[in-house]
Amino acid sequence: xxxxxxxxxxxxxxxxxxxxxxxxxxxxxxxxxxxxxxxxxxxxxxxxxxxxxxxxxxxxxxxxxxxxxxxxxxxxxxxxxxxxxxxxxxxxxxxxxxxxxxxxxxxxxxxxxxxxxxxxxxxxxxxxxxxxxxxxxxxxxxxxxxxxxxxxxxxxxxxxxxxxxxxxxxxxxxxxxxxxxxxxxxxxxxxxxxxxxxxxxxxxxxxxxxxxxxxxxxxxxxxxxxxxxxxxxxxxxxxxxxxxxxxxxxxxxxxxxxxxxxxxxxxxxxxxxxxxxxxxxxxxxxxxxxxxxxxxxxxxxxxxxxxxxxxxxxxxxxxxxxxxxxxxxxxxxxxxxxxxxxxxxxxxxxxxxxxxxxxxxxxxxxxxxxxxxxxxxxxxxxxxxxxxxxxxxxxxxxxxxxxxxxxxxxxxxxxxxxxxxxxxxxxxxxxxxxxxxxxxxxxxxxxxxxxxxxxxxxxxxxxxxxxxxxxxxxxxxxxxxxxxxxxxxxxxxxxxxxxxxxxxxxxxxxxxxxxxxxxxxxxxxxxxxxxxxxxxxxxxxxxxxxxxxxxxxxxxxxxxxxxxxxxxxxxxxxxxxxxxxxxxxxxxxxxxxxxxxxxxxxxxxxxxxxxxxxxxxxxxxxxxxxxxxxxxxxxxxxxxxxxxxxxxxxxxxxxxxxxxxxxxxxxxxxxxxxxxxxxxxxxxxxxxxxxxxxxxxxxxxxxxxxxxxxxxxxxxxxxxxxxxxxxxxxxxxxxxxxxxxxxx
Numbered sequence: 001x002x003x004x005x006x007x008x009x010x011x012x013x014x015x016x017x018x019x020x021x022x023x024x025x026x027x028x029x030x031x032x033x034x035x036x037x038x039x040x041x042x043x044x045x046x047x048x049x050x051x052x053x054x055x056x057x058x059x060x061x062x063x064x065x066x067x068x069x070x071x072x073x074x075x076x077x078x079x080x081x082x083x084x085x086x087x088x089x090x091x092x093x094x095x096x097x098x099x100x101x102x103x104x105x106x107x108x109x110x111x112x113x114x115x116x117x118x119x120x121x122x123x124x125x126x127x128x129x130x131x132x133x134x135x136x137x138x139x140x141x142x143x144x145x146x147x148x149x150x151x152x153x154x155x156x157x158x159x160x161x162x163x164x165x166x167x168x169x170x171x172x173x174x175x176x177x178x179x180x181x182x183x184x185x186x187x188x189x190x191x192x193x194x195x196x197x198x199x200x201x202x203x204x205x206x207x208x209x210x211x212x213x214x215x216x217x218x219x220x221x222x223x224x225x226x227x228x229x230x231x232x233x234x235x236x237x238x239x240x241x242x243x244x245x246x247x248x249x250x251x252x253x254x255x256x257x258x259x260x261x262x263x264x265x266x267x268x269x270x271x272x273x274x275x276x277x278x279x280x281x282x283x284x285x286x287x288x289x290x291x292x293x294x295x296x297x298x299x300x301x302x303x304x305x306x307x308x309x310x311x312x313x314x315x316x317x318x319x320x321x322x323x324x325x326x327x328x329x330x331x332x333x334x335x336x337x338x339x340x341x342x343x344x345x346x347x348x349x350x351x352x353x354x355x356x357x358x359x360x361x362x363x364x365x366x367x368x369x370x371x372x373x374x375x376x377x378x379x380x381x382x383x384x385x386x387x388x389x390x391x392x393x394x395x396x397x398x399x400x401x402x403x404x405x406x407x408x409x410x411x412x413x414x415x416x417x418x419x420x421x422x423x424x425x426x427x428x429x430x431x432x433x434x435x436x437x438x439x440x441x442x443x444x445x446x447x448x449x450x451x452x453x454x455x456x457x458x459x460x461x462x463x464x465x466x467x468x469x470x471x472x473x474x475x476x477x478x479x480x481x482x483x484x485x486x487x488x489x490x491x492x493x494x495x496x497x498x499x500x501x502x503x504x505x506x507x508x509x510x511x512x513x514x515x516x517x518x519x520x521x522x523x524x525x526x527x528x529x530x531x532x533x534x535x536x537x538x539x540x541x542x543x544x545x546x547x548x549x550x551x552x553x554x555x556x557x558x559x560x561x562x563x564x565x566x567x568x569x570x571x572x573x574x575x576x577x578x579x580x581x582x583x584x585x586x587x588x589x590x591x592x593x594x595x596x597x598x599x600x601x602x603x604x605x606x607x608x609x610x611x612x613x614x615x616x617x618x619x620x621x622x623x624x625x626x627x628x629x630x631x632x633x634x635x636x637x638x639x640x641x642x643x644x645x646x647x648x649x650x651x652x653x654x655x656x657x658x659x660x661x662x663x664x665x666x667x668x669x670x671x672x673x674x675x676x677x678x679x680x681x682x683x684x685x686x687x688x689x690x691x692x693x694x695x696x697x698x699x700x701x702x703x704x705x706x707x708x709x710x711x712x713x714x715x716x717x718x719x720x721x722x723x724x725x726x727x728x729x730x731x732x733x734x735x736x737x738x739x740x741x742x743x744x
Contacts, residue, residue, distance in 0.1 A: 020325050023626045030209065030500035030574065031322065033084050034152045044083060048495035049488060051076040055269050060452040063266060067180060070257045071172040073265035076495075077502045078165030078205060082158045084496055085208050087143075087150050096143040099212060104138035106219055107200050111138075113226075113242040114196040121189040130193060136160060137200050141207070165205065168198040168250075172257075179251065187251055192243060195250030199510070202256060206507035209500040214573050217581070218507045221514040228518055234526065237518040248513050255513030259372055260505035260580050267368035268501060268576075270451030273494030275316040277455060278433065279326070280490045281462045282480035286427040287312035288330055292412070293420045300404025301411035302338045303345070306331035307352045307396045311389075314356015315363075316434075320612040320620040323353035325627065332627045339409045343631065346624030347613075347638035348400055354612050354620055354643065355392045357575055358605070360385045361438045365501060366579040366608065368447060370601050373583060378447050384598065384660045388606070388649045391676055398684035399642050406690035425475045429464040433457035459487060504577040515584050525589035528565075532558035532589075552712075555593045559603070559654060562586055566607030567614050578608040595654055596662050603650040610647060613639040644683050648711050652676050655713035668713075675710040675718045682707035682725045691729050692736030699728050 025032045036044055063069050090096030111134025115127055140157050148155025171194045206215040229239035249255030291309035298304060309327050328349040335345035357364030360382040371378045437454035465476035515521050536554030565586055569578050582604040590600035612620040618636030625635040653659040656672035685691040686703035706721040
């Protein structure tokens with residue numbers, strides 16, 4: 001038996017809450033908040049609470065008109081962003097200086113273009129104002145130490161950016177009547193000035209919260225729109241001047257205030273706030289206890305608790321990193337204590353936590369974006385996501401089960417597993433908001449109304465232990481009460497958690513706007529279709545006797561190309577903006593192959609989520625490694641392998657849409673379920689190298705190949721692969737039983 005795993009230290013101390021918070025800040029850019037004090041802390045707290053209450057009120061009593069609602073949300077967010085998030089510490093100062101200089105040059109270019117275009121329409125002071133603003137934001141792009149604003153300190157420049165950030169959206173709110181009613185179709189010069197300011201501030205906001213990747217995409221999109229006439233071949237277009245660009249991106253719902261911001265301001269914010277308040281009320285502890293009851297007693301119990309609890313918690317958490325740290329703080333030390341290596345424990349937690357965004361009934365923010373983009377009711381997406389999510393967790397459970405059997409590990413001792421009756425007796429009141437919210441989603445109430453009642457009931461039900469205690473009900477968890485102090489903290493945290501995703505979606509609006517202007521999506525899709533066709537024809541010619549269907553091979557290569565694009569795009573960019581980008585420029589490629597539009601969008605959604613456990617930027621795995629004390633890169637590789645089920649599931653439902661309940665066919669569904677389950681078991685056994693007994697190298701290779709073939713939809717190949725897999729697994733099962741009987 002292979003004993004090369006890391007040794008487990010049973011006496012290892014669990015990380016403190018401060019250390020866990022630092023891990024989240026390090027690996028989750030969306031949670032890298034300043035620790036503010038004094039007046040600044042009071043200002044941020046009050047502003048966040050007001051923003052949260054605004055969204056709670058509008059979700060229950062009616063939204064504002066489309067532009068006003070989105071602009072109000074962005075006014076608060078941009079006003080908070082430069083105060084809540086510090087300037088980034090340069091990891092490579094020369095590179096950061098070059099990038100900062102490049103951004104500064106681009107900002108000056110945009111400012112000069114705008115000033116030149118408006119030169120005959122504005123006075124001297126307005127002209128000076130454009131140049132002064134452009135110089136300020138260009139200087140802010142440079143990693144200069146004298147500018148302050150790093151770590152917990154706030155500099156004058158941060159306040160200036162915050163005020164200007166709030167002003168461009170606030171302008172649309174206060175002058176809505178003039179802009180969109182009285183003078184609609186005839187923008188005034190000051191509106192172009194505000195629009196130019198908006199473009200530069202959104203780019204800088206994305207840089208501060210997300211890093212360079214997303215803001216570079218925004219810059220490239222703008223340059224493509226301006227200089228399109230100079231490009232060669234199919235990528236060329238007529239080109240658009242700065243006035244047309246500002247008007248399209250700022251004064252409408254195609255750019256900054258497009259569908260991405262709309263979803264954040266109407267759906268995402270409310271569910272983020274619900275998740276924060278639910279966790280503060282003790283729902284996370286309930287999930288871990290339930291997971292322990294359901295799976296703790298079985299072989300490899302601690303790892304199975306990790307998988308199940310991460311699935312529960314992931315339903316209300318949109319961040320894989322936060323999920324990994326929150327549940328991993330409990331499960332990773334426990335897995336190490338009972339015999340798993342630190343690397344495997346961290347990878348298990350990371351792979352399981354990434355499943356939260358694809359787990360119904362409350363999935364990640366991307367699911368709400370998908371519902372809005374496709375016009376598909378959210379309750380239908382919940383139904384569609386059931387089988388793929390089940391496959392993901394089946395794969396994770398198979399992996400940990402085989403690893404536990406290989407190491408000879410048992411389940412958790414009975415004394416460490418809570419009784420179900422005790423769990424229900426202590427926490428039943430915390431389940432009421434979740435049950436009500438899920439019921440409303442299934443009954444086709446709007447998601448934000450369901451979230452409204454979820455939030456209200458979370459607060460109200462947290463006080464049930466206090467009300468029932470005088471009546472003799474003393475077993476309820478009284479620590480879960482959302483006192484005024486806890487409630488304010490929850491409202492503040494919920495608003496903070498939405499800042500980065502809002503900035504990211506505003507920046508993604510540039511790409512969406514440019515796509516509608518230039519037809520970029522069709523051009524990119526055409527390139528994918530052409531390359532996939534060439535590869536498919538070439539590969540089909542290598543296989544004799546026409547054993548492979550050429551159209552099927554071309555589709556396979558198209559899926560592989562799209563999957564690679566998803567993983568590369570998702571490196572360092574949150575799932576939601578990744579999905580929006582790919583849905584705009586990549587998903588149309590699959591339409592040309594006859595793939596159902598919902599299946600193609602789920603395909604890119606899944607691969608966008610997979611980026612969080614895909615090295616070299618496997619942030620969830622790195623956070624888990626920080627808790628486990630394991631080597632981050634090796635942990636990332638292990639987490640990716642443990643996510644093999646998620647990597648193959650998208651191919652399964654493309655070939656068999658019945659798994660998504662699309663064009664449902666009983667025979668296709670039954671065959672896909674059988675081959676899918678067998679595929680997952682085969683690949684899990686091959687990766688772990690164990691199925692009731694050690695697998696030889698040859699057996700592992702054969703199982704891997706046969707398992708991959710099972711992903712397809714050819715009945716004869718499925719039958720042949722099934723026979724091979726069942727034969728190998730049966731042989732090893734019998735061998736393992738013989739070894740056990742001889743040993744006893």
